[in-house]
Amino acid sequence: MRTLVDLFHSFAPRGDKTALVNRTGVRRFAVSYGELSVLSLKMAALLARHGVEPGDRVLLWGPNSSWWGVAYWGIIMRGAIAVPVDFMSDRGRAESILKLTQAKVVLQSRFKPERLQVENSLLLEDLKYLLEEVAPYPDVVHPAPDDIAQLIYTSGTTGNPKGVILTHKNLVANILQINRQVPIITPEFSFLSLLPLSHMFEQMGGFFTPLYRGGAVIYPRTLKPSAIMEALGEEDVYVIMSVPRLMQLLKTTIERELAEKHLTGVFAALARIGAGLSKPARKKLFFPVQRKFGAHFTVFVSGGAPLDPDVFRFWDSMGFTVLEGYGLSECSPVLCVNTIDKQVAGSVGPPLPGVELRLDGKEVVVRGDNVFPGYYQNEAATRDAFTADGWFKTGDLGEIGPDGWLTIKGREKELIVTGGGVNVYPDELEAVLNKVPGVKESCVIGLDRGAGEEVHAVLLLDDSGAKPDEILARANAQLDTMHQITGCTIWREPEFPKTTTLKIKKFQVKEQVKQGAAAGGAGTTQDHLVNLLAKVTGADPAEIKEESLLVADLGLTSIGRLELVNYLEQEFRLDIEDSQIGPQTRVAEVRRIIARREKGHRRGHYRFWTNSAPVRALRMLGDALLNYPLYRLFVKLEVRGRENVEHLDGPVIFIGNHLGYFDQPSLMFALPREVRYRTATAAWEEFFFGDYHGLDRFLRLAAYQYGTLFLNLFPLPQTSGFSTAVKYMGKLTDRGLNTLIFPEGGHSHDGAMQDFQLGLGIIAKELEIPIVPVKIVGTDKILPPKHTGLPNRGTVTVSFGKPLRFRFEEPAEIVARAQAAVAEIQ
Known part of the structure; x- marks a missing residue:
């Protein structure tokens, strides 16, 4: 093996062996070696279409995923030079590297709030669709071992970042x-x-x-x-x-x-x-x-x-x-x-x-x-x-x-040389400080005050109330007198600035401490959280205060909340639930969640075992003995468009208008048997688990037990915890199961279809499966939403439309198209 191209040629013979797996938090997508080979050659052809020639640079700025891998190998197989950029870098750094390399194409991610505004740009998440109609690149590249394969840019702590040339041979x-x-x-x-x-x-x-x-x-x-x-x-x-x-x-x-x-x-x-x-x-x-x-x-x-x-x-x-x-x-x-x-x-x-x-x-x-x-x-x-x-x-x-094994003492540029000429390695002092009670994390730097460097500790404290002077005293008691810490600064932000390998950016800390000392404080930085909130809500950063309410003051929508949670997870590696952010949440509380890394705890009412073979058999028995005979007492069912669901290729999302309580059984009994028993229905969670008391509470919980066992219902919350439900739907999809959703979010009270909720678009975007529109007519005459007596007899018509497939559409576009498809069914 002399070049990366030689390594690439080993992929195709491995065929169906799994190479890369994406875990999106909702779905699991596997890519085989054979697929990686074909997709990468298609990527090379796509780059050629965008004007990339051998030797051109291609900027790759996205999170780890199989599509990052496809993009990388596509660049190599086009004979171009990959320029990977740290996904956690801000746009300024990416723009700097773009300028230094004169990259021909930028491959970036929809998961980055701020993207590069360039003409020749592709989203990594769109490659799945962009490559569908592209033929694999026919040309075979033959790079020499000394040809450049990629450029890796250093952190650039003292000016412009430097591009590390790595050849195929390297x-x-x-x-x-x-x-x-x-x-x-x-x-x-x-x-x-x-x-x-x-x-x-x-x-x-x-x-x-x-x-x-x-x-x-x-x-x-x-x-x-x-x-x-x-x-x-x-x-x-x-x-x-x-x-x-x-x-x-x-x-x-x-x-x-x-x-x-x-x-x-x-x-x-x-x-x-x-x-x-x-x-x-x-x-x-x-x-x-x-x-x-x-x-x-x-x-x-x-x-x-x-x-x-x-x-x-x-x-x-x-x-x-x-x-x-x-x-x-x-x-x-x-x-x-x-x-x-x-x-x-x-x-x-x-x-x-x-x-x-x-x-x-x-x-x-x-x-x-x-x-x-x-x-x-x-x-x-x-x-x-x-x-x-x-x-x-x-x-x-x-x-x-003596055995040739190496021990690293520290970076030369971080070595502190005191006024007495003593060499102090910051890593060794930080190891001591980080074990002192009250210290969440520490950063030791050298401050030159004109007589050699002083050993200075910057402390990120926990909530124990430990005093800085006592912390230094306990640390110095464990250190040699020549390596004593002489002063400290308290870091006021939730975390130290870090690289994506979680190393503290000491040069930034040092600069902020210097600025803070000059101003009489600990220093401040550009507020990343404020910028993130401004991006999601559209609010002016200058108007975002610590006491600002995210919903009332900043205009955070329910969908914006999910977007914010996604960005917080990406940027701060947090475990956070959308239920942790509500109408009364203020900016200061979000900052506290980040600082304390508070994990969201949500008790879900999800039972995946209801999709097991024994429970499915129980459901079939229940339908045969009770549900279907009872249903037929009141309903004459007519089915149209059944051919649209008889030969489905993989799992789908069924969506329908919502007229009454007979909608779910009508739609389910209209499905072919092999589809019906592989379909779960999303039901309004608050109907079962709202603030109910006494007999009402008992009856609703009993309805939940019956619904999950015999109707395969699962809860879909309307107020908070939506992300947990989407994750459950992803699990259903990965097991080849369908999902039924009524996207109006409630029954229609006049027979007219209400606006579909935007959550449907997010679900479809995350699940990446087709939507089958369904129109239901007549259930409002059988058992209207507020009817208290026995159901009436009547005819119900269930009409299935053709499956809708989505590619580049955003959630709002998906919802609009899906609602129109339901409305247009005759």
């Missing part, structure tokens, strides 16, 4: 080096992708490596904790590519659960017992925790920053394997990694085969085929990056043990 070399060092990956392995594909650590370890070995990659849409745990519970995950901060967050989650169950002491005792046991024995001892990660979970791979030895020991004590590695984008990116046979806390392991490593003073310098040739159109930066004899200067300070 990337292929690192793929082969990693697989020689850690030769455990098989086609059975699946990787849970949690880090951005714009970051070389994830791209190499969680994209190229599994695809090289024939494994699968799983992409959750958001990185909120519940989405991660759901993926672990439902997918057979073998590997998680991680960063130290994520390892710490997972550790904290487990410790919090233990504390809530009063098991902290038991855990500590088990850890002491496990210390003398083998790793397989520790895995059995901590089976309850191991079980959460799945039966075949094999390894955490940690990179991007030094891993705290205490965090390593926490996971190791439970029998987990943690491979800490080290690298930089300029090195494709991996240079060192621990081995499966041996892991050492605090060490990043030995160099990969083919990587040469030495210390130049205390700085780590390297060379190998995986090391980049230079920065894009930046000769000065390229010269500065290499030693006179051609070794790349990493900028990291390290120590090499």
